[in-house]
Amino acid sequence: MAPTRKNLLGLGAWTLLMALTPHLLTNDYYVSTLIIGFFNAIIVVGLNMLMGYAGQISLGHGAFYGLGAYVSGILAATYGVPVEAAGLIAIIATGLIAWGIGIPTLKLSGHYLAMATLGFGVIVSIVFNEAVETTGGPSGLTGIPRLTLFGITMESDLSYYYVTGLALTLVMALSLNLIQSRLGRALRALHTSERAAEAVGVDIARYKLFVFVLSAVFAALAGVLYAHYLGFAAPSSFGFHFSVTLLVMVVLGGMASVWGAVAGALFLTALPEFLRAFENIETVLFGGILILGMMFLPSGLAGGTAKLTRALLGRFRVGARRV
């Protein structure tokens, strides 16, 4: 099957599943967990392209997420800017900041981006905590209005679920398109051999910068959606710890796979909720599951599922031949 058709089929199945899920859930609380999972998935799809395709590590995507949330939240709550405009400004501003960080660091080969984004994350965290007048300090920014699109305010969780789900689907479709193109080939190429990519005319610094900015823009989009959903933003949600959680989602989901990114993000968002029943050993179980995942699924959920499908299909075919 052509990769494009496979993508279309996958996206169709995903949209259907996404649309039906809330009606199959018995508890509204699960819907809100899924919404948070979608925010994370939007970030992780972008981060996955940066890590899995361009081979660059960012330790600051929590901060880009936070910038999206805070800039949009402050503009809407403090200055009364309409939510759509506030969100758009936040996304563009975050993209520009990422561009500013990327230009000097991505010209160098090696993991300078990881260091620069680590430092950037710390600075952003300090600003969120210390600029009390603007950000509300450690106790957070309150009174952020709910998301409004074309005059309709997304009051119910269900409507918000669909808006976020649609945003995620759009991000996935754009990413899948990008990967199956000249640009995606260039990214995968420079991941294996920068020299060979340059030899056929790929401007590697430019492509790394592009995907880095794109991933920051996705993170900011998630941040905007977050702020106007919870109506509240606190520095602790966007710190180093969260940036690392995002990396874990990428790796557990499977590098260089859009579907893996979504699976990893949703799985790791839902897991703590399920583990809540085991009050005292919750963290131990969480860690244990991660270790098992790394041991038995070295190529992540995406790679593991693909392998399993192949194995099952292989067995099925062998069985059919015997009959």
Add this chain to the structure above:
Amino acid sequence: MSSLLAMRGVTVRFGGVVALAEVDLDVALGSITSIIGPNGAGKTTLLGVASGMVQAAAGAVSFLDRDVSAAPAHARGAAGMVRTFQNLEVFSNMTVLENVMTGCHRHVGYGVVDCLLRTGRFRREERRCREHALKRLDFVGLADKAESRAGDLPYGLQRRMEIARAIAADPTLLLLDEPAAGLNTRETQALGELITAIRESQGVTIVLVEHDMDLVMRISDAVMVLKEGRNLAVGPPEAVQKDPEVIKAYLGEDDED
């Protein structure tokens, strides 16, 4: 236009070691020009300077009558000077076809917006690129391997795939860095025919860095001999072969051929 690629007074130092000293090279349009010399003579380094991957301490490189001394490697690639590598640089995580399609990079005409939204132009250009890549794969005899993972190909075929990737760029100048390394006699024979065919059918000018003397002498129009980072001799293969300096410095005391 006298020469397609002209290098003048190229000097390269690695720490205290002088790898190249005042080396000149002229590559005539449409020719197959070979660079030979004992190990450590600086052949690959010279290719690196030409392609912009090795920084020269002094000297000038001009390509298509333009001074490209300061141009980065990707800009030279995009301008039509494409190289292959002595130690294979295969995009092992991609299929053979995708590898070769990556070679089309410089002449695929669509932008970011086209590929985000899959516009008509995107689809047309992708189809053209795909067909172009398949043609090049067919040219090197790898058409049946298009969907294989590049990393799974045997060594000799990976070499061919690298050449297909390079010529998929429709280069003006193709720099081949020891393409016969690791190939057996039969494969080397076929490689010689392939290189000649690339020049004949696509009008590509070729620079060949090679150890295999039979191959070099059979297909080259001009041979340049390097020794310890300096020009030793240059001329048609027959003349270079008879040059007493060359025999003394290289052919006589080195039985690598």
